[in-house]
Amino acid sequence: MIKTTPAAGTSHPPEKSHANKIVHLDRPPSQPQEVVFIRDAPGLGDLVSCLGAIQGYRLAHRAARILVVAPDPILTALEHHPDVDELVSRREDAPPGCHAILLSNPCPASHYEAAADQIRQSRVELFAAAAGVQPEIPQLYITQKEADWGEQWVAEHGGWPCVALVLRTSSRWRDYEHPRGLAELLRDTHGRNVVTIDHEQSLPTFPATQGLTIRQQMAILHHADLVVTPDTGWLHVAGALGVPTFGIFGSMDPDFRMVYDVPSMVYVGECPLRRQYCNYAVCCPKEQIQPCLSEQPSRMAASIDRMLASLLRKPREAAIRLESAPGSPGIFVEPISVPRETVYVQAGGGIGDIITTMFGIGCVNPTWLQLNDYRNEYPNARVIAVLTSHASNTQELLALDERIDAVLTYPWYPPGHPDERSWQTLTEAVPLECEGEFRAEDYEIRLSQMEQEVADQVLELEPIVVHPFAGLDARSCRSRHGAASWPEHRWAELINLITKSGWAVIVLGRTEWGLNGPRAFRQDSIEGLDYDEPSLFNFVNLISLRLATYLSRHCAGFIGQHSSMLAAAWTNAVPNVFVYPTIWGEGDEKSLAKDGGTTGTWAINEPWVRFFEGAPDALAAVTPEEAIDQLRAAIRS
8 A cells, every 4th residue: 555645735726825835745754765756647748847856856865765656658758767766657556655745636736837827937846846855957868779779760860960840749739830841941941850759750751750669769859959849748858868959839938848957949939919928828729729839930940940050069968878876777968058048139219220220330339230149159048129119010120030039119218218228127138248259240131931032023123112201200201291301292203203214113111100190091102103014013001111121221222211211221231312301390490410310310421322401392393303313323333
């Protein structure tokens, strides 16, 4: 008969007011002769997490004989573990008279998570607390024979660099929706050998582990350069084996899942409801994949490849043979400790100011340009981009940037305002300080696959980008307070003349900015354009800010207002002509030199820049022919 010590208060979840307290089991005798850990419930990941308690117990009771009860076949994962003396698959097979620690039915971790308003502890910590010991990082072991077999298997199935991709979890709501697309990108675009970890051959053109035992799959993971996995048991197996891990998460907080001392990176899909982390209270039936795990794989594949490239520059330490555990020969992969730090880069002002900062123009410390080198050096760091702006769509610029883990948007306040940096209270991140330490590299806006195809097609025509709109009302072609800049009919004449001169033209801009902004309820095109002209591409209100920025940076020439897309053109020295009004309202006189701002004036003396500055009457007198002549002069320069 096994003597069990029930968990205190585990007949029902603790009250909500105690939601963040751990449910403890009563401690066993101070020096027990024999103890059995009972985790006879399905779940490979939970069984591995229990090792944190088992290893901690061994440190506290070195003379005790430790048994583990767990179901087949997941029980085999614990074979050859030096802290486990015996494995049994049924409670009744455990020796009579030993002390039992129950880690299932009831499960202390499940009780805590069911009652907690917010999960703040990992299951490794919860299981250890239930056993009354300090948690240890779980470790798994394989024998030398198993390691040799795994090496041969990988060599015969594509070799290295090898990415082991876990295709599914035990619960549909934690699955990633596009594993095939991710596998194909890693193999076909990035040139990596992809081995799929699954119980069936669901991707026929990839090596797969269907039909193999848990021990055999552990041996294969041991020889993978990187394991890519959603939130499932293989994530814990890889971490406990010391294999670098890339975790794919949605509703669950990865900080309480990826607790292993290995190089790691996480990809958290964006929640359309802004509810992360909702943990188990997901927004769709659990038989369905959640929206936060439905993103296309292009950005994720780029992040995986960057992490793998960094790991290949710094090979893992060789396996160390253990001889201190008689009867349990095996090898343990020595983990590499890489600190996980959260840092931020910041840009603020209008969209043009943010674009200028991102491309390193006028920056004293060009940290944005050093992000590539920083991420290569610290692939498991978490980077937050802080955008302080009066514009509502700035986050579009970074939506596909694999260097950025999260974007924090916050209102812009002028320098010296008491709330100028109040956003810092929302994050515990530290500023990225890497001046002189990391290499600055050229930066480019990341586009989706569809956006890149559109850009490639239209840029083959070497088009002229025309941007007649502006966020500031006085600079736009549709000022609500009367024409201050070039009026709309002039822009229509200009665009039609450019197309008739043999150039292709892209018209960019947004005519709406929320329901109450200066562009609200505007039309979505310039009146008077010849839309039958095949070389005219009207993209007004049709494309993202990132694609508009990309086109403005790579066109043959640019004509527009003194606004955001002009700033984009300047970052790549695109020949350009712009208009700057000097009267913004009744009696409100401005000048470009005095009021244009640092990011709006740094290039005005460059030979590839031309502009018209003046009062409304003077600007209205400028003909489209003059503007085109100035653009030709800028291109020739």
